Amino acid sequence: MKTKIASLLLAAVLAVPGFANARETLIMTCYGGAYQNFFETEIIPEFAKKHDCEIKLAIGLAKDWLAEMRASGKDKAPYDVVMMNEIWANQMRLEGYFDPFDESKIPHLKDALITFKDKNGKTSGVIGVVQPAGIAYLTDKVSNPPKSWKDLWKPEYKNKLGLYTATNSMGAQFLLSVGDVWFNDQTQTSKAMDKINELKPFKLSEFSGDMEKQLTLGEVEIGILDTPAIARLMKAGVKIGWSEPAEHMLMFEQVFAVHVGSEHKDLAHAWIDYLLTPEVQAKFVRRFYTTPCTKGVEVPEDLKPYIPVGPDGVSRIKAFDWAFFNGTKSRIIREWNQKIAR
């Protein structure tokens, strides 16, 4: 009798949809809109089929993910794989939220152009998407575009500029960059802010979409934008050009890392390896006009007018001391509010 009841219970449980075929589920942070659509339609299906798993995207922004990760603690992973800008990833890496990669499980890691190590010297982050950034300008309004960051201080560009707030990763990069370019020290943020003050009046953007909008509307004539955004605007008919600053480029990038508390680490490693494959990298390039950031992937001939920086140009992107920035961020933002945003 007991066996019969047990068999019936088992049969009932197996009949519940999804139970019998419970697949491993991996959660990754992702931005909404085009990124979400791209992952869901072009990237996830192939991997999910091959590994018989489910990839769920946690849509949001880095500051929300970080708050969630901190609130959950290191043992409970709200996300298995994290995708975010290095300015944020650096903070979480220092706090010990990322697991060192098992490099044998990510064979394509050796092809990556930029990786990050934790405080023990183990690789725990890899850049999977690179969007080099420089100086954007409206071609019908600016006949002699700036060629370097220092050029922005030329009187002829007065009242034409758009910059980012220091809370935006591009704004933070620009601030550190000004310190580097003018004072040979990216940690000279107070002096850099005084220097940025000399550029007033300028418009301030909180995110790159706002900068794109301001350039499109002609509210600003010179701004800071990444090459994929320039390509999108060019395709949309905006008369826009782009200069690679002589000193160095900035970038919007996506770092991939595995949460230390993930219960699906093997799958997480496989997923990151898949994202670094030439096939997936090529898809990123074609869809978003990003610069290839793994060896063996080149810019296709038909996309070269829209992707001015190839993989060889990645080395011309400045690396910033995010540990310094994050460690003094509170003071920097407060000073920025008092000096710049008033």
Added chain:
Amino acid sequence: MAVTKTQQAASRMLLFLPAALWIMIFFVLPYSFLGYVSFKPTSSSSAYLPGFTLENYVFNLTDPFFWTILGETLLGGVATVVICLLISYPLAYRLARSRSKYRSLLYMVVISPLLVGVVIRCYGWMVLLADKGLINDLLLKAGIIDAPLPLMYNMFGVMVGLVQVYMPYMVISLTGSIQAINPELEYTARSLGASRFTAFRKITLPMSLPGIMSGSILVFVLTISSYAIPLLLGGNKTLTTPLMIVQTALDAFDWPGGASMAVIMFVIVVTLLSIYIKVLMHAMRGLK
């Protein structure tokens, strides 16, 4: 069977329970946690450090910049309330007294902005107020101005957005209050020789104080806690306390610092509102 007093009390408790649970889970617990975090030492490598400190409060309470921004935020709230009240009162009066068959339609028009998201409405204002926006474009083409007027990315732009977004709350509160006043009272006052303005000043205005109170509290609280409007229409150059709290807690990752700012603001706003309610209640008691 007679219902005992205990059973009555139990059923009253049951009715009260969902609301009590709701407040406990979504108000008391988060605020308690906020208060707890505000006393934790700040850390640049974790959410906060063990132990407790008053340092966050001392830092903010002695920071002139924090007080400047808080003062501007509260003043902005008061200004928005006053502007909303001045614009909404005649409209609410008209709505309350109207017998037109289009009254419902008018009401819908007033509250229709609430059907569209704040961010979308802000983008609408951007199209109008921007340097190359519709208003500046028309004024420039008409030769009335030589250079674009600074209509956005400043306090003016923020106020325009705040007033437009929160005005329906004031209109709704006032309309209900004015509707409750018997029109005969005004007619009687006028038949006794009072001018239209005197009848309004002595009867309608004082009797609509409950509506003014609820409308102004709603608009004030929504205004000073507004995030999207100052962010989008202020162009990152009009700092308010909520923006500063978000920057501190989420951008700078300083949870204790942001939490202490939020607690200070909460205490000050509750104190100010308590005084305001007390003064208005006193004025209303004088009417009885």
